[in-house]
Amino acid sequence: MKSPIPVELLEKYLNGSCTEEEIALIKQWYHSFDSHHDHISGVSEVEEQEIEQRIYNRITEKIEVDYTFAVTGRSRYASILRWTAAAAVAAIFVGGFYFINNSKISFAPAAQVAKAPVEQVDIINSSNQIYKAVLPDSSIIWLHPGGNIRYPKVFAANARIIAMYGEGFFEVTKNAKRPFIINGRTIITKVWGTSFLIRDNYRSRTADVSVITGKVSVSIKKNEQDNNFTTNLEQHELLLYPNQKATYLIDKHLLKASRMIKEPALKIWTQAKLSFDNKPLREIIPVLNATYGVHIQVKNERLNHFMLNADFEGFNLPDVLAALKKSINVNYELKDDNIIELN
Numbered sequence: 001m002k003s004p005i006p007v008e009l010l011e012k013y014l015n016g017s018c019t020e021e022e023i024a025l026i027k028q029w030y031h032s033f034d035s036h037h038d039h040i041s042g043v044s045e046v047e048e049q050e051i052e053q054r055i056y057n058r059i060t061e062k063i064e065v066d067y068t069f070a071v072t073g074r075s076r077y078a079s080i081l082r083w084t085a086a087a088a089v090a091a092i093f094v095g096g097f098y099f100i101n102n103s104k105i106s107f108a109p110a111a112q113v114a115k116a117p118v119e120q121v122d123i124i125n126s127s128n129q130i131y132k133a134v135l136p137d138s139s140i141i142w143l144h145p146g147g148n149i150r151y152p153k154v155f156a157a158n159a160r161i162i163a164m165y166g167e168g169f170f171e172v173t174k175n176a177k178r179p180f181i182i183n184g185r186t187i188i189t190k191v192w193g194t195s196f197l198i199r200d201n202y203r204s205r206t207a208d209v210s211v212i213t214g215k216v217s218v219s220i221k222k223n224e225q226d227n228n229f230t231t232n233l234e235q236h237e238l239l240l241y242p243n244q245k246a247t248y249l250i251d252k253h254l255l256k257a258s259r260m261i262k263e264p265a266l267k268i269w270t271q272a273k274l275s276f277d278n279k280p281l282r283e284i285i286p287v288l289n290a291t292y293g294v295h296i297q298v299k300n301e302r303l304n305h306f307m308l309n310a311d312f313e314g315f316n317l318p319d320v321l322a323a324l325k326k327s328i329n330v331n332y333e334l335k336d337d338n339i340i341e342l343n
Contacts, residue, residue: 009022009025009026118152119152119153119154120150120152121151121152121153122148122150123143123148123149123150125143125144125146125147125148125166126145126146128145128333128334128335129145129321129332129333129334130142130144130145130318130334131143132322133149135151135160135162136151136152136153136154137160137173137175137178137180138173139160139170139171139172139173139180140170140171141164141169141170141171142168142170142269142318143164143166143168144166144167144168144334146166146167146201147164147165147167147168148164148165148166149162149163149164150164151163155178156178157178158177158178158231159178159179159180159181160175160178160179160180161181161183162180162181162182162183163183164182164183164184164198164200165184165185165201165202166199166200166201167197167198167199167200167201168197168198169195169196169197169198170182170191170194170196170198171195172193172194172214173193174192174193174214175193176192179191179192179231180192180193181231184198184200184207184221185200185202185207185221186200186207186220186221186250187200187209187218187219187221187246187248187255188218188219188220188221189216189217189218190216190217190218190231190233190237191214191216192214192215193214194211194212194214194215194216195211195212195213195214196209196211196212196213196214196216196240197209197210197212197263197265197266197269199265204250205249205251206247206248206249207247207248208245208246208247208248209240210244210245210265210266211240211241211242211243211244211245212242212243213242214242215240215241216239216240217233217237217239217240218237218246218248218255219234219236219238219255220248220253220255238255238257240257243259243260244257244259245257245258245259245260245263246258264293264338265337267292267294268292268293268294268316268317268318269316269317270291270292270316270317271314271315271316272291272312272313272314272315272316273312273313273314274287274288274291274310274311274312274313274320275310275312275313276308276309276310276312277309278307278308278309279308280304280305280307281298281303281304281305281306281328282298282304282305284308284310285298285304288317292316292317292320293338294317294338294340295338295339295340296340296341296342297335297339297340297341297342298343299342299343300342300343303328303342303343306328306330308327308328310323310327321340324342330342330343331343
């Protein structure tokens with residue numbers, strides 16, 4: 001494999017500011033990888049989807065954004081299979097994804113661990129953006145900055161158990177025979193196919209679950225090492241339906257339910273019906289602000305002049321931001337709960 005070309009040149013290529021000579025140099029460097037084995041051609045379809053999803057999220061992000069992708073039970077360094085030229089350049093630049101050995105920790109039931117080691121996947125979002133993770137059962141987690149999740153590469157036959165710390169919005173695939181269980185820092189949430197928001201951060205003295213569709217049950221976690229779960233609904237669990245919220249007051253050891261009247265944090269997950277016909281971004285931003293209850297600030301004035309033809313029907317706000325990143329190479333950062341900075 002040839003020596004990497006300068007970082008600055010790769011950044012220029014991803015930003016679309018290379019000269020013809022520079023583009024030719026990058027293409028020559030890129031095609032030099034065709035004769036080398038890609039080291040992941042033998043991975044499973046689930047692994048390949050995971051890596052592809054990560055490459056997609058990497059293409060237009062700043063290079064210093066750090067996502068960790070770990071599989072317990074084995075250790076290897078993975079080069080990246082090429083899907084597109086831009087994806088390959090970005091992936092090769094960041095050095096691929098690192099597989100580490102972390103077999104001491106498992107969030108599978110104790111009986112399952114006793115039978116055989118369970119390979120786990122870790123995702124840590126240390127960026128300033130919302131990260132979309134697709135699980136083996138096609139469920140989706142939108143992980144907020146500072147959050148992390150851990151789940152098995154293959155779910156058990158009787159349950160889908162994951163661990164999550166931080167804030168994440170879930171869209172869980174329905175499967176009545178395999179309940180979905182989230183092992184949080186302070187609470188346990190059982191799901192039967194629904195969409196909801198969990199906030200269970202290390203720095204907060206509260207944790208909460210807000211349900212949009214379906215139903216979930218919430219219970220207080222006995223201790224941080226308690227990883228044994230029953231898949232049945234128990235008497236001490238709080239059952240929630242759409243537009244209901246459970247809040248756990250950690251200091252008081254109190255779990256209570258309430259009706260959601262206005263929950264600003266949920267508005268960005270609205271699946272809106274928006275379309276724009278040859279409109280500049282400066283006219284689109286106010287519509288997004290009103291629809292999703294946020295305040296989008298444009299740091300770079302030139303972005304306001306981009307003209308867009310866009311159909312955002314069924315998109316939540318993270319979907320819209322991902323589409324903008326892909327179409328006009330715009331980046332974003334979450335500065336606060338409702339402040340988003342475009343640059």
